[in-house]
Amino acid sequence: MPARRFDRERVRAVRRAADVSQADVASALGSADSTVAGWESGATTPDQEKLPALAEVLNRPLDDLFPRDGLPDLTDLRCDAGLYRYETRTVIGTKSDGPVAGAEQGVRRLKDRYVPLLAAAYGVTEDELRRAQDRSFGEAGEDAADAEKVPETLAEKITLLLERSYPGRTAPADREIADSVNAYAGSQVTSAEGIEALRTGADDGPLPVVLEGLARFFDVSRLYFEPNDAVARQVYEGLRLMQAAKQGKVGRVRARGMGVDGLPADVLALLNDLAGELDKKAGPGIDSE
Template sequence: MRAIRRAAEIPQSDVAAAAGVADSTYSGWETGTAVPDPEKLPTLAGVLGRELNDLFPRNGLPDLTDLRCDAGLYQYETAKLIGTKSAGPVAGAERGERRLKDRYVPLLATAYGVSEDELRQAQERSIAKAQGEEGEPAVTESASATGAPPGTLAEKITLILDRSYPGHQGPPSDAEIADAVNAHAGAHVISEAGVRDLRTGAAETAPPIVLEGLAAFFAVSPLYFQPDDAVARQVYEGLRLLSAAKKGSVGRVRARGAGAQGLSANVMAIVNDLVTELEQRAPDSNE
């Protein structure tokens, strides 16, 4: 800030006055002995003639608190915006404790200078952040490395939107996603509101054609959007087979056969062929 202010030949007192603080306070910001409230950053960027994201770049996409601060608003000021006695609804949403009521969304979106869809996406990030702080499996590089995928359909969609669309363009809107899914299906199978319900968790499941369209649009395997229990069951059965093979009791797996909780008929056919081959090669071996 000091280098930019000096290059623009702006007196320190002018910036302090615009930010509504004492000269000594602003001086502390420049020397690094103190930091400004995030709500002050838009004003500072404006006075110094820089874009907010250029002067104070953010790491990652914004959550609800970020959007409010980017608008230069303190939390207490939002009560007037949404017509409530206190800022409790906004405070709760920023802490990730509860979602905003639908009637508050357009009011805050207008005040923050963003679309309603952008506000809802930021709200999901606030919720995800709160879950991570409370010990829930947050989506991090280390979690991905250990094979801990997102669980719900909403978490899977949010993960892609948060991690696959860096830069100023940002992720696609719910309407854009709906249009792409409908184009893939060749029919109207989901609406903008339907996508939003999936993304926010209001709807927990979707028809197969919608999941296929989502996978095609996001360029991921259709398996990514399948229920976790189905994937886990196949992994579990695979581990049972490997364990049985090592113990010389593969036949027990074959005898168990296919069922509601077992392998599919096609997979069981492969297992049976493998068992037969193993028995022919070493009928008396337990290796």
């Protein structure tokens, strides 16, 4: 969405009318006197994250002093809360601000557990935050067009994460990623050379524990790294079992007999819960063998 409009002449007029000096503004915002002078002269403009504090020190409503056209997206909500993106990692309890950066850029949506934390930090409801997220994905211009090109290979998926999750900062090196994956596995399962091979496409068949470690490092779902056809197969199998449960043929979905390509444990747990609900409504069924 368009950023809030900063009118240097109006800011100067409001400041003078309030009998607030540039030094007072600088002190309240933790900036240098010369920085505030630069804003009012037109040499520079303040970060959007600074505008809430600037409106407060001038005792004017944010929307009145710095109006914005249209409804806010995720970036707007964060800036209106006076938070820089790097500060959100503390809010959601992650090592990096990658999850927030990805959502703001329309690359991947926030995990459900992050929504209430960010909503509270931004001073909005969870519904308002979700609607802002929808706008980040639906009105992100060229970034949204790029995001529609869904990566297919493992190398493309890793590259997308590295390119989009660290804007304005240096992406982690192969060694850093490898060390994190090995720490997750509790043993030496990969190396910097191994990560490079995955990233460049030289290797597209890593151990499952490596993919799990990558998912943990980038804070994405393990399914993100699965081939598209494998994900589709898991969804189909889940739907088939759910249909059987709905028809009263299955009382408890079990992993027995599904093989290495069966459903992940978390999906099975969800299906078991749903099957249990069906049991309550339709009476006991027949355990699958």
